Amino acid sequence: MASFRVKGGLKLKGEITPQGAKNEALQILCAVLLTADKITINKIPNIRDVNKLIELLSDMGVKVEKIGPESYTFQSDEIDLKYLDTEDFLKKASALRGSVMILGPLLARFGTGKLSKPGGDKIGRRRMDTHFTGFQKLGANFHYDKQREIYNIDGKNLKGAYMLLDEASVTGTANIVMAAVMAEGKTTIYNAACEPYLQQLCDMLNRMGAKISGIGSNLLNIEGVKSLTGTEHTLLPDMIEIGSFIGLAAMTQSEITIKNAQIHRLGIIPDTFRRMGITLEFRGDDIHIPAQQHYEIDTFIDGSILTVADAIWPGFTPDLLSIILVTATQAKGTVLVHQKMFESRLFFVDKLIDMGAQIILCDPHRATVIGLDRKYPLRGIRMTSPDIRAGVALLIAALSAEGISIIDNIEQIDRGYQYIDQRLNALGADIVRID
Incomplete structure (x- = not known):
């Protein structure tokens, strides 16, 4: 210590x-899982939470290359889904609250997700209901293993849906948006978070080929697309x-x-x-x-x-x-x-x-x-x-x-x-x- x-x-x-913004970095880094193409991200801060998430992504099979003091490239063309079943994954994911946002991209692209109870600051109760209710509205099946404290989600057939979030959760909105960008049909998210970091995520996804409108407001409309491409992004x-x-x-x-x-x-x-x-x-x-x-x-x-x-x-x-x-x-x-x-x-x-x-x-x-x-x-x-x-x-x-x-x-x-x-x-x- x-x-x-x-x-x-x-x-x-x-x-x-x-x-570069820590809270934006955690969202943007999870979004690299949405495509097999290369993504370049600039102004990544060298801080513990961000470094842990980059390490976790690398362990999942993401190819990570540091190309400058604050710039990295990420390519998720060989993701090892079997790694999600290992104790190493569950231990690392549980130590970092931001790891919960890998679920949306995993569901969108691979139709499955698994995560142990995430950690983070001990600042009071920080419930996960908004994330999972949103996934369920998109058609995902949710199961929580109380004994192992593991979340299991099956999202093989996500379909667009209307949802009114019970709280304007930033990470919840980000997670649902990333799950919805490749869901079939139209998704409407009301009472969405609209902070600048969430706007940045939506702008990045649109550059990758997503169809998100209403950015900056609490009403987001998303037209699902078949796939997304690479891009370059700079953090606020x-x-x-x-x-x-x-x-x-x-x-x-x-x-x-x-x-x-x-x-x-x-x-x-x-x-x-x-x-x-x-x-x-x-x-x-x-x-x-x-x-x-x-x-x-x-x-x-x-x-x-x-x-x-x-x-x-x-x-x-x-x-x-x-x-x-x-x-x-x-x-x-x-x-x-x-x-x-x-x-x-x-x-x-x-x-x-x-x-x-x-x-x-x-x-x-x-x-x-x-x-x-x-x-x-x-x-x-x-x-x-x-x-x-x-x-x-x-x-x-x-x-x-x-x-x-x-x-x-x-x-x-x-x-x-x-x-x-x-x-x-x-x-x-x-x-x-x-x-």
């Missing part, structure tokens, strides 16, 4: 380029990294420019940080955050305390609520952070309280943060990263704190942020990786 030793209180300065910059860097700049009074941010794809993320009092300057497609000694949280029009809550796109992404929460600890004012989707994602606030933050954990979903306005700096402590996003929030807190902090279990941070210590050290941080 590795740790970070972080010296706090340093002001950072410089330019940083966000990595990771919006979660962009938000993390904005929060980091504010907390550490740093002057940071985020390069090539694809601002028009960020939705309400910039405006939400502006409501936290953080100054953002758009310079072309770059975001410049000037050094701020103070930033003041906005209120609602009637003067009541601001609430920042997560919501499905185009609402505020739940992955950035941890960053909003930690950023608020040194703001002037008060904010209520409401994490609606996951009941265990706020449990890292006890570490911030130990560092001197004023936070009231109202219940598993809500926390009230009373900003210290830099009158009382946070203090360095030893803490453990519980999940990807909380881990980076704790890293931001440590970088702003007085003294030395130790963050254990940084494998969680490595799952979502590539070379984060090296990239921040290049801006003037003092982060040492301890194995």
Whole structure:
């Protein structure tokens, strides 16, 4: 188990380029199973979850070639379906939640799929019903082996269908879309997720020969086709990294420019940080955050305390609520952070309280943060990263704190942020990786 030793209180300065989007990468990588042709993908982040998925695809028979620092080619012309029955496959797939999205492509192209219960962040209940209900609407037969915790699906005769999703699940929508692109007839998906990463997947599939309309809305129409061809695709910059860097700049009074941010794809993320009092300057497609000694949280029009809550796109992404929460600890004012989707994602606030933050954990979903306005700096402590996003929030807190902090279990941070210590050290941080 590795740790970070972080010296706090340093002001950072410089330019940083966000990595390719982790959540998009997991969808796009699964889509390579839909064709026997070669697919080129650019801006693939070198992070643990993505690397594990690439390894799993390779074990399944996908030919993987690295052609540049962030570019790969994939060719799925010799997939070994027998590998799906091995304990090695089930073990590797269960360690990675994103592996669930191989099911849609496998059903579409091969008519069969098998997956053990997927892993991922321990942030609360993350049910799989949306995925499997969608597959069943397309005609797949579903069986869950409770003893081995294995999902078995027979999808040899998928046919298009109308479906109203019970929740606008991003991975669920992606999985169903990939299953439907080669199903016979027309599929209509209502209450579909419509976030930029899902739009990217649909655009890529259309370049491969799929017929998907309604992209960017919550109503998708798909005309099934017989087969798909190869293509080239470039991932968007990771919006979660962009938000993390904005929060980091504010907390550490740093002057940071985020390069090539694809601002028009960020939705309400910039405006939400502006409501936290953080100054953002758009310079072309770059975001410049000037050094701020103070930033003041906005209120609602009637003067009541601001609430920042997560919501499905185009609402505020739940992955950035941890960053909003930690950023608020040194703001002037008060904010209520409401994490609606996951009941265990706020449990890292006890570490911030130990560092001197004023936070009231109202219940598993809500926390009230009373900003210290830099009158009382946070203090360095030893803490453990519980999940990807909380881990980076704790890293931001440590970088702003007085003294030395130790963050254990940084494998969680490595799952979502590539070379984060090296990239921040290049801006003037003092982060040492301890194995």
